[in-house]
Amino acid sequence: MNASAIQTADMRNAASGTRSVSRETSHSVSAEFAGVTKSFGSVKALDNIDLAIEPGEFLTLLGPSGSGKSTLLTLLAGFDQPTSGAIKIGGKVQTHVPPNRRNQGIVFQSYALFPHMNVHDNLAYPLAARGIRGAEREQLIVRALERVRMEAYAERYPSQLSGGQQQRVALARAIVFNPPLLLMDESLSALDRNLREEMQFELKELHERLSATIVFVTHDQAEAVTMSDRIAVLNKGQLVQLGSPSALYKEPANKFVAGFLGEANFIEGVVDSHDGDFVRFTTTAGHSLLASSRKKHAKGEQVVAMVRPEGIECALTRPDGGVAAGDSVKSMPAVVERVVFLGNAHRYWLRAGDLQLIMTAPCSARTQTLASGDQVALSIHAHDLRIIEA
Numbered sequence: 600m601n602a603s604a605i606q607t608a609d610m611r612n613a614a615s616g617t618r619s620v621s622r623e624t625s626h627s628v629s630a631e632f633a634g635v636t637k638s639f640g641s642v643k644a645l646d647n648i649d650l651a652i653e654p655g656e657f658l659t660l661l662g663p664s665g666s667g668k669s670t671l672l673t674l675l676a677g678f679d680q681p682t683s684g685a686i687k688i689g690g691k692v693q694t695h696v697p698p699n700r701r702n703q704g705i706v707f708q709s710y711a712l713f714p715h716m717n718v719h720d721n722l723a724y725p726l727a728a729r730g731i732r733g734a735e736r737e738q739l740i741v742r743a744l745e746r747v748r749m750e751a752y753a754e755r756y757p758s759q760l761s762g763g764q765q766q767r768v769a770l771a772r773a774i775v776f777n778p779p780l781l782l783m784d785e786s787l788s789a790l791d792r793n794l795r796e797e798m799q800f801e802l803k804e805l806h807e808r809l810s811a812t813i814v815f816v817t818h819d820q821a822e823a824v825t826m827s828d829r830i831a832v833l834n835k836g837q838l839v840q841l842g843s844p845s846a847l848y849k850e851p852a853n854k855f856v857a858g859f860l861g862e863a864n865f866i867e868g869v870v871d872s873h874d875g876d877f878v879r880f881t882t883t884a885g886h887s888l889l890a891s892s893r894k895k896h897a898k899g900e901q902v903v904a905m906v907r908p909e910g911i912e913c914a915l916t917r918p919d920g921g922v923a924a925g926d927s928v929k930s931m932p933a934v935v936e937r938v939v940f941l942g943n944a945h946r947y948w949l950r951a952g953d954l955q956l957i958m959t960a961p962c963s964a965r966t967q968t969l970a971s972g973d974q975v976a977l978s979i980h981a982h983d984l985r986i987i988e989a
């Protein structure tokens with residue numbers, strides 16, 4: 600995942616934020632975890648999670664394997680109960696309400712289509728369970744199948760469908776009764792790349808048309824960034840950070856989030872001074888750098904700063920030691936160790952003393968391509984260098 604993916608996602612999320620697209624229903628609910636802990640014997644799968652999901656929001660639970668994403672979603676679905684804490688849906692405590700008495704659509708891998716029923720009957724099932732029959736039921740089935748472009752497959756049995764088609768039908772079954780809450784666990788993970796991207800786009804469109812709150816689980820960062828209004832990053836059963844994709848990318852709370860969502864360079868040092876939102880610190884290699892920080896830091900404090908690969912700038916050093924392009928930001932000497940052409944950008948591995956940094960620079964006719972062995976002056980604007988937690 601790169602910065603342009605984040606920008607595209609931001610634009611898409613901003614567009615969906617306005618939600619002027621014709622919405623076919625007008626209900627959605629909030630969902631909340633209040634001090635939720637879940638233990639399996641000695642394993643604490645979730646540790647005191649507080650998380651409030653807004654009505655109509657597309658919220659993604661993101662984290663590495665074993666971080667607790669599925670456990671959190673399973674508790675929200677009502678398939679299991681927390682060891683302590685409460686789950687509220689629409690402001691009401693639902694912690695011990697069974698799944699069939701919660702008005703929610705579910706697309707879980709373990710919640711497969713009924714193999715002995717054709718597509719039509721798979722969709723009719725949740726409607727019948729809600730007492731919806733006759734012409735209304737048929738209308739809802741046709742509309743749900745149209746939404747996932749599977750209207751031509753109503754008579755087929757699941758075994759006569761591809762994996763991708765089965766997932767579309769599972770999605771149609773989950774949305775056929777216009778649930779105010781839709782829960783999806785790694786629902787697109789079995790699809791090949793093209794179909795997955797197509798489904799991501801369709802799901803996002805669907806979210807804009809439905810008014811449902813969607814809670815989506817994935818371990819795929821790019822998917823989380825493209826789809827979500829907000830992302831909740833989990834690690835080892837804890838909620839590490841909650842925010843918009845761009846906030847998490849630009850202002851990660853710690854090294855884990857910075858490294859998990861995109862690429863990051865980390866620079867360690869000791870604080871010299873703090874002025875407003877900026878901190879001057881000296882790196883272990885003796886370079887003095889200016890970074891931005893939300894917190895106050897005391898002189899002598901050990902800090903870790905983070906810069907994304909596109910936040911580093913380089914200019915070739917002239918033979919007299921000066922810098923080719925003038926720059927107001929103080930620069931440090933470095934050498935280009937390796938260059939890789941990526942098509943629309945170059946990726947550079949730079950060494951400045953004991954610091955190794957990765958930089959990406961877009962390719963254009965106006966930018967000079969650096970070569971391995973070039974002596975350069977490296978600069979990082981203070982807004983691109985952020986003090987984060989270790």
Ligand SMILES: Nc1ncnc2c1ncn2[C@@H]1O[C@H](COP(=O)(O)OP(=O)(O)OP(=O)(O)O)[C@@H](O)[C@H]1O
Pocket residue numbers: 639642643644662663664665666667668669670671818
């Ligand atoms: N029924 C269970 N019994 C015992 N331990 C469990 C059970 N379910 C989950 N766990 C443990 O709880 C932790 C969180 O698991 P969970 O499935 O929620 O993670 P996840 O983030 O969804 O992982 P993945 O991406 O691999 O699906 C893991 O350590 C897992 O082994």
